[in-house]
Amino acid sequence: MTHIHFFSGEQIPVEMHKTKILQKLTLIPTQERLAAIAAAGYNTFLLQNAQVFLDMLTDSGTNAMSDQQLAAMMVADDSYAGSQTFTRLERVCRAIFEKEQFIPAHQGRACEHLLAQVLVKPGQLVPMNYHFTTTKAHIVRMGGIVVELPHAEALDPESTCPFKGNMDVGALRRLLEEEGPESVAFVRMEAGTNLIGGQPFSLANLEDVYAVCREFGVLLILDASLLADNLYFIKAREEACREMSIAQITKAIAKNTDVIYFSARKLGCARGGGICTSDGQLAASLKELLPLFEGFLTYGGMSVREMEALAVGLEETLDEDMISQGPQFIAYMVDELHKQGVPVVNPPGGLGCHLDAKRFLPHVPQNQYPAGALAAALYIVSGIRGMERGTLSEQRNPDGTEPLADMELLRLALPRRVFTLSQVKYAVDRITWLYENRDLVGGLQFVEEPATLRFFLGRLAPIGDWPMQLAQALEKNLSFSTL
Numbered sequence: 001m002t003h004i005h006f007f008s009g010e011q012i013p014v015e016m017h018k019t020k021i022l023q024k025l026t027l028i029p030t031q032e033r034l035a036a037i038a039a040a041g042y043n044t045f046l047l048q049n050a051q052v053f054l055d056m057l058t059d060s061g062t063n064a065m066s067d068q069q070l071a072a073m074m075v076a077d078d079s080y081a082g083s084q085t086f087t088r089l090e091r092v093c094r095a096i097f098e099k100e101q102f103i104p105a106h107q108g109r110a111c112e113h114l115l116a117q118v119l120v121k122p123g124q125l126v127p128m129n130y131h132f133t134t135t136k137a138h139i140v141r142m143g144g145i146v147v148e149l150p151h152a153e154a155l156d157p158e159s160t161c162p163f164k165g166n167m168d169v170g171a172l173r174r175l176l177e178e179e180g181p182e183s184v185a186f187v188r189m190e191a192g193t194n195l196i197g198g199q200p201f202s203l204a205n206l207e208d209v210y211a212v213c214r215e216f217g218v219l220l221i222l223d224a225s226l227l228a229d230n231l232y233f234i235k236a237r238e239e240a241c242r243e244m245s246i247a248q249i250t251k252a253i254a255k256n257t258d259v260i261y262f263s264a265r266k267l268g269c270a271r272g273g274g275i276c277t278s279d280g281q282l283a284a285s286l287k288e289l290l291p292l293f294e295g296f297l298t299y300g301g302m303s304v305r306e307m308e309a310l311a312v313g314l315e316e317t318l319d320e321d322m323i324s325q326g327p328q329f330i331a332y333m334v335d336e337l338h339k340q341g342v343p344v345v346n347p348p349g350g351l352g353c354h355l356d357a358k359r360f361l362p363h364v365p366q367n368q369y370p371a372g373a374l375a376a377a378l379y380i381v382s383g384i385r386g387m388e389r390g391t392l393s394e395q396r397n398p399d400g401t402e403p404l405a406d407m408e409l410l411r412l413a414l415p416r417r418v419f420t421l422s423q424v425k426y427a428v429d430r431i432t433w434l435y436e437n438r439d440l441v442g443g444l445q446f447v448e449e450p451a452t453l454r455f456f457l458g459r460l461a462p463i464g465d466w467p468m469q470l471a472q473a474l475e476k477n478l479s480f481s482t483l
């Protein structure tokens with residue numbers, strides 16, 4: 001990784017790329033933002049992007065592509081069956097992950113759908129380091145039960161453990177001994193564990209998990225959607241891997257898995273997804289479902305242009321300079337907020353900066369969705385759109401009761417290579433102001449609540465008129481009342 005020395009002693013990340021294409025942004029006035037979030041049911045998913053200044057909702061499908069990726073899109077071979085583009089992508093996946101089969105799919109959750117459909121039987125358990133929303137929904141839909149086996153410090157936002165994404169291997173062994181391997185559909189490890197703040201696992205932990213899986217004869221599936229960040233952290237934080245190249249670490253990870261699937265909206269900075277495995281029988285079962293749900297075997301719902309971009313993007317994932325910008329910008333944002341006393345998830349992870357809403361808004365009870373309220377409040381005061389990752393992102397139990405999430409996070413994603421440092425500084429400034437004025441923020445309640453994945457389309461209302469009071473306080477504090 002390239003480090004640029006500043007004689008001033010300042011420690012700021014420097015991009016090893018330059019901007020060639022840009023998109024104009026606008027920051028609409030505070031009162032318009034207040035009206036926009038009300039019209040969106042206080043759900044940032046329902047805002048129009050034209051109403052948003054900095055879109056930190058997600059890194060999914062929003063990463064900046066390289067010139068090489070855009071150039072590759074021009075040579076895409078447009079054919080339904082047997083496209084040369086697919087052959088190129090398949091070859092790249094084989095070379096990187098050393099698995100014989102590549103099964104294309106239209107995005108990450110499509111891979112989860114196919115895998116759950118083939119592997120999960122009603123009542124079976126799926127142990128994992130931590131769940132992701134769509135993963136869990138697909139497993140539960142097939143009658144499976146998710147068993148979380150996170151690292152002891154995974155859910156503590158203040159712990160400085162460098163590998164909070166590690167699985168509790170002892171707990172996995174006990175579960176397999178007590179329940180028997182036949183009751184386990186598969187074991188799942190998620191790279192750059194999304195819902196606990198983009199936290200990585202170590203190569204050593206993955207090796208231990210895989211050894212237990214081999215011993216009991218159960219499949220280990222890796223969700224590699226956030227693998228690029230995890231690779232960076234293994235290289236930066238794991239002593240034994242310091243001298244390894246990113247390609248070598250990738251191969252070592254792949255060797256300790258039976259199946260790798262990914263969302264190419266994140267990994268490879270394109271759009272699409274796929275499953276890699278050398279298990280011929282499993283691949284055959286997945287391929288049987290492909291034409292029914294995704295498309296023909298040589299595109300799986302992806303456009304040929306995206307497949308070309310993905311092939312190049314996956315190769316670029318092995319370039320340390322290409323994958324270090326995201327984690328380094330996130331570390332800068334987290335560290336600056338931490339210095340101001342703002343509660344954030346530490347250590348900085350991948351994907352984005354995560355605000356800890358439980359400590360940010362201790363006066364808002366969890367059943368009034370503090371992380372959702374924080375998302376709405378931040379939009380009002382800054383035009384920045386984040387994503388709630390807390391109780392609102394959970395699903396009600398069949399009896400209608402509401403499980404309270406382990407963590408209440410507001411995720412501020414930094415799509416790879418998209419934002420400048422001055423934009424990150426603006427975010428830090430407004431978040432700090434909001435923290436100083438946190439008593440003004442109240443809770444939310446549902447007005448319309450969908451049964452599945454309610455955070456996408458649910459509509460809420462504020463409890464009290466706090467959004468208006470917050471907007472007024474901001475305007476009073478600003479020298480330009482229009483901003």
Ligand code: F0G
Pocket residue numbers: 057058059060107108109110132134135190194223225226263264265272273
């Ligand atoms: N697995 C992980 C770890 C993810 O973060 C995502 C998506 C998926 C699977 C599903 O992939 O969106 O291509 O269907 N995460 C997005 C996010 C939605 O905003 O974090 P997909």
